[in-house]
Amino acid sequence: MAKKIALRSIQGNTAGYYLLMAVLGALIALGLGAAYYMEHNGHHVTGMTNQIVWGMPHVFAVFLIVAASGALNVASISSVFNKSLYKPLAPLSGLLAVALLVGGLTVLVLDLGRPDRLIVAMTYYNFKSIFAWNIFLYTGFLGIVAVYLWMMLEKRFNQHSSQVGFVAFVWRLILTTGTGSIFGFLVARQYYDAAIMAPLFILMSFAFGLAIFNIVLAVAFKGTQRPLGDVLVERLRKLLGIFVAAVLFFVAIFHLTNLYATEHHGVEHFILDGDNVYTGLFWVGFMLFGSIIPLVLCLTPSFSKSLGAVLTASVLVIAGGLSQMYIIIIGGQAYPLEIFPGKEVSSSFFDGVVNSYAPSFPEIALGVGGTAFALFIVAFAVKVLHFLPQSLANSEIDPHFSATEAEGENATNAASA
Amino acid sequence: MSDQTSKVNEYRRKFFGKAAATAAMVGIAPGVFLHTIARAKPADEAVSSEVRWGLLINANKCADGCNDCVSACNDENGLTGFGRPETDAQWIRKVTLKDKRTNHVTNLPLMCQHCAHPPCVDVCPTGASFKRADGIVLVDKHICIGCRYCMMACPYKARSFVHETLTDQVPDVPRGKGTVESCTLCVHRVDRGDTPACVEACNTAENGAMVFGNLNDPNSDISKRLASEASTEIRGDLGLDLGVRYQNI
Numbered sequence: 001m002a003k004k005i006a007l008r009s010i011q012g013n014t015a016g017y018y019l020l021m022a023v024l025g026a027l028i029a030l031g032l033g034a035a036y037y038m039e040h041n042g043h044h045v046t047g048m049t050n051q052i053v054w055g056m057p058h059v060f061a062v063f064l065i066v067a068a069s070g071a072l073n074v075a076s077i078s079s080v081f082n083k084s085l086y087k088p089l090a091p092l093s094g095l096l097a098v099a100l101l102v103g104g105l106t107v108l109v110l111d112l113g114r115p116d117r118l119i120v121a122m123t124y125y126n127f128k129s130i131f132a133w134n135i136f137l138y139t140g141f142l143g144i145v146a147v148y149l150w151m152m153l154e155k156r157f158n159q160h161s162s163q164v165g166f167v168a169f170v171w172r173l174i175l176t177t178g179t180g181s182i183f184g185f186l187v188a189r190q191y192y193d194a195a196i197m198a199p200l201f202i203l204m205s206f207a208f209g210l211a212i213f214n215i216v217l218a219v220a221f222k223g224t225q226r227p228l229g230d231v232l233v234e235r236l237r238k239l240l241g242i243f244v245a246a247v248l249f250f251v252a253i254f255h256l257t258n259l260y261a262t263e264h265h266g267v268e269h270f271i272l273d274g275d276n277v278y279t280g281l282f283w284v285g286f287m288l289f290g291s292i293i294p295l296v297l298c299l300t301p302s303f304s305k306s307l308g309a310v311l312t313a314s315v316l317v318i319a320g321g322l323s324q325m326y327i328i329i330i331g332g333q334a335y336p337l338e339i340f341p342g343k344e345v346s347s348s349f350f351d352g353v354v355n356s357y358a359p360s361f362p363e364i365a366l367g368v369g370g371t372a373f374a375l376f377i378v379a380f381a382v383k384v385l386h387f388l389p390q391s392l393a394n395s396e397i398d399p400h401f402s403a404t405e406a407e408g409e410n411a412t413n414a415a416s417a
Numbered sequence: 418m419s420d421q422t423s424k425v426n427e428y429r430r431k432f433f434g435k436a437a438a439t440a441a442m443v444g445i446a447p448g449v450f451l452h453t454i455a456r457a458k459p460a461d462e463a464v465s466s467e468v469r470w471g472l473l474i475n476a477n478k479c480a481d482g483c484n485d486c487v488s489a490c491n492d493e494n495g496l497t498g499f500g501r502p503e504t505d506a507q508w509i510r511k512v513t514l515k516d517k518r519t520n521h522v523t524n525l526p527l528m529c530q531h532c533a534h535p536p537c538v539d540v541c542p543t544g545a546s547f548k549r550a551d552g553i554v555l556v557d558k559h560i561c562i563g564c565r566y567c568m569m570a571c572p573y574k575a576r577s578f579v580h581e582t583l584t585d586q587v588p589d590v591p592r593g594k595g596t597v598e599s600c601t602l603c604v605h606r607v608d609r610g611d612t613p614a615c616v617e618a619c620n621t622a623e624n625g626a627m628v629f630g631n632l633n634d635p636n637s638d639i640s641k642r643l644a645s646e647a648s649t650e651i652r653g654d655l656g657l658d659l660g661v662r663y664q665n666i
């Protein structure tokens with residue numbers, strides 16, 4: 001049995017910490033300024049049009065929301081699948097999940113045509129809309145994970161944490177199903193309207209969420225000089241590799257199914273073999289950088305126990321994930337609606353043409369601001385509450401840890417210090 | 418009471434009765450008569466599902482280069498653009514179709530198809546997108562949060578998002594920055610007993626490509642035409658039961 005690892009808040013009084021908070025604060029301010037600018041002038045100042053109605057803010061928002069449910073992976077593995085190795089990381093995992101969801105929802109709300117009507121969205125419901133269901137799924141997720149964190153952090157309630165963790169696990173699967181179904185339920189668009197969107201989004205959440213978790217964990221531990229043993233690093237490396245492979249499988253099935261049906265050849269040609277940014281993002285952004293290189297880094301023995309490899313893979317998975325979101329959200333709208341199959345269509349309203357979109361600065365600033373807000377919440381919370389394990393050295397977490405390895409580890413720690 | 422007095426009273430009663438009947442005929446009958454002709458409803462009467470408003474559009478009669486329906490719609494609803502075609506609202510547009518194999522060219526006006534099962538209403542989180550009992554699909558501008566999910570869902574690209582601040586709006590047609598809007602089938606005119614502005618303009622131009630009427634009334638012009646002539650729905654495969662039907666496309 002592994003030892004009970006103490007969770008301790010970080011001191012957060014170094015120049016590095018204040019610099020981090022200042023940079024994140026500046027990015028949040030920039031995002032808020034961008035939102036004000038867009039709302040004041042109207043959305044015509046953005047790259048969005050009546051053809052591309054969801055732009056860069058949605059790419060960030062959906063990515064963050066999907067990643068949020070995935071960030072809970074580590075906690076789920078510890079409490080649902082009872083892997084003690086991950087137990088000390090569960091609170092950070094829950095915190096990151098809440099923070100990413102809040103960041104994503106902030107972007108989503110501030111991009112609404114009428115963000116001032118948030119209260120309307122909370123009081124008027126059309127229960128046939130998956131969007132309306134998502135409002136409950138998101139707020140419910142925040143509530144359940146908050147209770148989960150409470151159970152984990154309050155010693156008296158520790159015994160209940162696995163039950164609440166199970167509820168959170170089921171809820172996060174439903175939540176990502178709901179997010180994927182936003183696109184899956186769109187009957188009219190060629191690139192959407194597919195049931196596989198829901199499981200694809202679940203798998204994407206696993207990979208994107210774990211990638212962000214890995215980076216946050218490494219930055220927090222290196223920044224506070226806490227030991228991070230290679231036993232855990234190796235587990236996270238392989239886990240990320242498996243998730244990336246699973247995403248690839250679902251993406252392959254999605255495209256193969258489309259390629260089989262003649263009616264989808266147009267949109268598949270557009271995404272996979274078009275003279276546009278989406279084809280480049282798919283093959284270079286998502287496939288090469290977002291999938292193949294991370295697979296090599298995560299699953300080949302040559303990068304065994306390498307924190308550098310895990311972090312590089314994580315950064316690439318995030319970049320590939322944003323590419324994939326851009327392809328799904330923007331690419332799916334850029335391809336013309338098939339209103340008159342078999343006809344060449346033209347009109348003053350851009351019928352029958354590939355719709356152009358160039359993300360504007362305010363849109364990117366809003367998306368980055370929301371991401372910064374999520375990270376700010378994490379950085380602030382680990383300072384005021386005991387979220388982070390004091391040590392994740394091999395000797396602390398590995399039940400099979402032997403004395404000979406301990407000597408080696410001490411030597412490694414000494415060398416890195 | 419004497420016999421004479423009783424006769425006077427009887428005479429008076431008959432006089433008032435006839436006077437009242439005449440007044441009733443003069444005052445109410447024209448209303449009833451006009452109401453029957455135009456099927457207008459009093460302002461305080463709820464719309465009923467006994468009526469389903471619809472359009473029949475004959476693409477062969479839709480003249481190449483004629484834009485009268487679009488201009489009429491813009492004037493009627495105060496859709497003044499900002500010279501930015503990608504973000505300016507368009508409730509109705511002229512679409513040109515060319516058959517890929519035969520090169521046959523067809524013109525037609527395209528607007529909200531007023532589906533019986535509208536995807537925009539299904540996806541709207543707040544219920545701002547709604548269908549009136551008489552089949553007209555509308556947006557409640559007071560509870561639209563501007564999420565634009567309905568624009569993602571509409572198979573006909575019929576909706577526009579108000580991208581900038583509006584001035585000089587038409588009192589009958591309230592619009593709002595940050596909300597979504599589309600063809601209302603000129604609901605304000607229909608409720609008065611008039612036809613939509615596009616239909617009127619098409620008739621004025623003597624094209625007669627558009628017929629408006631009650632699809633539920635078997636004796637209406639539109640129902641008779643639909644019963645005797647072939648017509649089709651755009652993307653009928655989606656099974657949305659459209660209020661707008663086309664001929665010769």
